[in-house]
Amino acid sequence: MSFAPPAIDADPAQTPKASWVTPAIIGSALLMQTLNATVLTNALPTMARALHVEPLRLNLAITMYMLAAAVCLPISGWAADKFGARRVFLAAIVLYALASAACGLAVSLPTLVAARIAQGAAGALMGPVGRLVLLRTTPKSELIGAMSVLTMPALLGPVIGPVLGGAIVTFADWRWIFYINLPIAAVGLVMVMRHVPQVAEQDVAPIDWPGVALTGFGLAALIFGFENLGRDVLPPLAVAGLFASGLGLLWAYARYARGNSHAVLDTSLFSIATFRASVVGGGFMRLAMGANPFLLALLFQVALGMNALQAGLLTFASAAGALVMKTVAPPILRRYGFRQVLTVNAVIVGLSFMACASFTASTPHLAITAILLVGGFFRSLQFTSLNGLAYAEIESGQMSRASTLSSMAQQLVQSIGIGLAATLLHISMQAHGVKTLTVDVIAPIFLVIGAVTFIALAFYLRLPRDAGDEMNGRA
Numbered sequence: 001m002s003f004a005p006p007a008i009d010a011d012p013a014q015t016p017k018a019s020w021v022t023p024a025i026i027g028s029a030l031l032m033q034t035l036n037a038t039v040l041t042n043a044l045p046t047m048a049r050a051l052h053v054e055p056l057r058l059n060l061a062i063t064m065y066m067l068a069a070a071v072c073l074p075i076s077g078w079a080a081d082k083f084g085a086r087r088v089f090l091a092a093i094v095l096y097a098l099a100s101a102a103c104g105l106a107v108s109l110p111t112l113v114a115a116r117i118a119q120g121a122a123g124a125l126m127g128p129v130g131r132l133v134l135l136r137t138t139p140k141s142e143l144i145g146a147m148s149v150l151t152m153p154a155l156l157g158p159v160i161g162p163v164l165g166g167a168i169v170t171f172a173d174w175r176w177i178f179y180i181n182l183p184i185a186a187v188g189l190v191m192v193m194r195h196v197p198q199v200a201e202q203d204v205a206p207i208d209w210p211g212v213a214l215t216g217f218g219l220a221a222l223i224f225g226f227e228n229l230g231r232d233v234l235p236p237l238a239v240a241g242l243f244a245s246g247l248g249l250l251w252a253y254a255r256y257a258r259g260n261s262h263a264v265l266d267t268s269l270f271s272i273a274t275f276r277a278s279v280v281g282g283g284f285m286r287l288a289m290g291a292n293p294f295l296l297a298l299l300f301q302v303a304l305g306m307n308a309l310q311a312g313l314l315t316f317a318s319a320a321g322a323l324v325m326k327t328v329a330p331p332i333l334r335r336y337g338f339r340q341v342l343t344v345n346a347v348i349v350g351l352s353f354m355a356c357a358s359f360t361a362s363t364p365h366l367a368i369t370a371i372l373l374v375g376g377f378f379r380s381l382q383f384t385s386l387n388g389l390a391y392a393e394i395e396s397g398q399m400s401r402a403s404t405l406s407s408m409a410q411q412l413v414q415s416i417g418i419g420l421a422a423t424l425l426h427i428s429m430q431a432h433g434v435k436t437l438t439v440d441v442i443a444p445i446f447l448v449i450g451a452v453t454f455i456a457l458a459f460y461l462r463l464p465r466d467a468g469d470e471m472n473g474r475a
Contacts, residue, residue: 023150039165046169068120077404092125097185104178166312211264218249226419278390281459290417321376354450392468
């Protein structure tokens with residue numbers, strides 16, 4: 001008896017109405033990534049003590065994961081078209097589980113980073129390929145609802161991750177934060193094989209290896225530049241060389257890709273206003289989102305002296321607010337439209353980031369919980385809107401490249417967010433003349449990160465009032 005459902009045509013206009021089953025199963029597989037991310041962030045101080053490194057150095061494990069994902073993401077769309085999205089998705093689940101086991105067995109920071117690189121490479125296939133299955137089997141008018149279902153299981157990671165991670169590092173060995181991925185992967189494999197449709201393979205050109213090399217090494221240089229900015233690990237000239245090399249390689253790719261129909265990344269998609277607003281404008285929001293969990297973990301556990309479980313119970317509120325929002329996002333978008341929701345909500349989200357600067361040892365936990373709950377609620381609405389808007393004007397044949405480019409930009413921006421936060425922390429420590437993290441050192445960083453999100457308004461305000469109406473049912 002075969003587990004494989006029949007292959008379906010790639011044109012969503014010719015497919016049956018998508019049910020909630022497929023996006024829910026794909027989202028459940030993505031639970032591994034979101035769970036691991038939130039558990040790891042909360043466990044950084046404990047892991048740092050076990051591996052005998054400073055807590056700030058362990059952000060390398062997060063940064064390198066995102067770097068590996070960003071470098072490998074360009075290949076994901078091509079691989080899905082060439083070998084079939086479902087087949088690639090299954091392979092990614094297996095590879096992610098194996099890399100998670102390797103992370104749990106790590107005995108030093110270098111071995112942990114190496115395993116995280118492998119984990120990031122597998123994650124680069126899992127996310128965009130799973131989303132691609134949904135994009136090609138769902139009519140645009142139903143895509144917002146389907147994406148909300150897709151992300152709800154994945155949001156369970158941030159909901160239970162902080163508490164689970166805190167409990168693990170408080171009462172057990174931190175290595176279990178990686179081992180918990182193994183049973184999730186096993187269940188995910190069975191469910192995907194039984195219920196997720198196979199999207200037919202596409203006719204594709206050979207992989208654009210020059211493009212992969214230019215974008216991969218360019219992104220790697222930029223990420224390492226941000227990782228070492230403001231530190232004494234590398235001389236300033238070397239850091240400047242990393243930035244110059246990264247920007248030069250990406251500029252070379254832009255020249256190489258111009259007029260090249262087989263380029264690995266289709267940069268012409270940025271000429272579409274809705275895609276540009278989602279990816280570039282939304283990038284400033286995602287930059288802050290990448291930095292915020294990292295900053296909160298350091299604030300609660302290092303500056304305020306909480307244990308991992310206490311910190312996890314507080315950050316639980318942010319993810320719980322995000323989960324609640326997923327149920328009401330589609331009707332809000334139908335009522336007000338993408339432009340109005342993104343514009344007003346961007347201000348609320350930015351202020352919620354800045355409000356974290358007010359947390360001190362005397363702040364009531366109820367007040368902290370309320371701020372994080374409201375912030376998580378509105379951030380979820382913003383990201384649901386951004387994820388839907390990205391595909392509002394994308395044709396069926398462009399879905400693969402749009403999904404790849406959007407996912408790649410998200411990974412890059414979030415990794416820059418963590419590197420930027422670490423850099424600002426070093427600068428703040430020097431400005432305060434201290435060598436340890438305190439509330440006074442960390443608080444100003446929340447203000448800067450929150451202010452960065454307001455830059456996105458320049459992209460949202462330029463959108464037409466009816467932008468994306470076909471996606472949210474207003475058309």
